[in-house]
Amino acid sequence: MTPVNIRLREWRDNDAPAVLHAFQSPDLRHQSPWPVVTLQDAVGWIASWAGAGHAFAVTVDGQVAGNVAVAGIDAHDNGWVSYWVVPAFRGRGVATAATGELARWAFAERGLYRLELGHRTTNPASCRVATKAGFRPEGIERGKLCYEGVRYDVERHARLATDR
Template identity: 35%
Template sequence: MEPVRLTTERLVLRPFTSADVLAVHAACQDPDIPRYTGVPSPYTPEDARVFVEEACPRDWAEDSTYTFGVFTRDGERLAGSMSLVRLAQLRAPERQAELGYWTAKEQRGRGYTVEAAHEVIRWAFEDLGVERLEWYAEAGNEASRGVALKAGFRMEGTLRSKIPYNGTRRDAWIGSLLPSDLGMPTRAPYLPFPERG
């Protein structure tokens, strides 16, 4: 897919460019980003360059991951990164993807990641035909969970031993979001298992 640009009231979501390498490198010096994401640690300028100039364009072209740089409309300051992952599952009958994100430390607490998530979710459901979005994070990552909840995800439980980290395996929280949760139509009807009271 050709990369797209999305906008919100306060943000521009666009593919990273070479001009963003220094900002991405600086943001990923925050130990929480490699701690809770797949970002290498230590994160070098070369890691940032490869991510921005090679991995992101290749992933868009291969329809494997759609990564947006999240920038403020006022001054184009880097607020974070947001991706739709596992896009191979967008093909019928799965039509599902995973939402992943990180937020630059100095931009946290302003609601930027939730705002960006709402727009990427809208795009995923309306334009890409996604029928199920998943989110997961290491159990205990309250900040990521808070964003997911504010974006509308419903928590589904804990995946045991899901995340390999530093020679260990960690549990993960998982949540999902369906178009019907937001009052949006879906191509395939959803037949939930009847709950017993």
């Protein structure tokens, strides 16, 4: 089910309370390179995207529901995609719609050719988002991530500008 009124927009400093709230979810804590536990941390997270890539607030009916981003853009017109959605908006197609919209933007507006993403193999919901957004699986990267001393395999997906 695709949500109505989904929109991608630039992050704003006044979105900091929504960012802080999002990172209170245990499964989102690893989506930031540092702990986001104060409003100042959340403002810093928003500011950290300047020059690092293109991050967009995902909104549903004007309310912040998540984030989609493309970063790590290289000289070969490749970029790395990431996404997250707060628990209250999960299961409604928000991540899939936002990731698909980000890909269309990255190909048309940014001129990228290849977009990559990865998810832990223990996260089937993220795998569904990737495949439904047109990212094809390309293989398993063994032991790539380590959270709290536990190693996780990652499945890599990619979408090309020429994919239909």
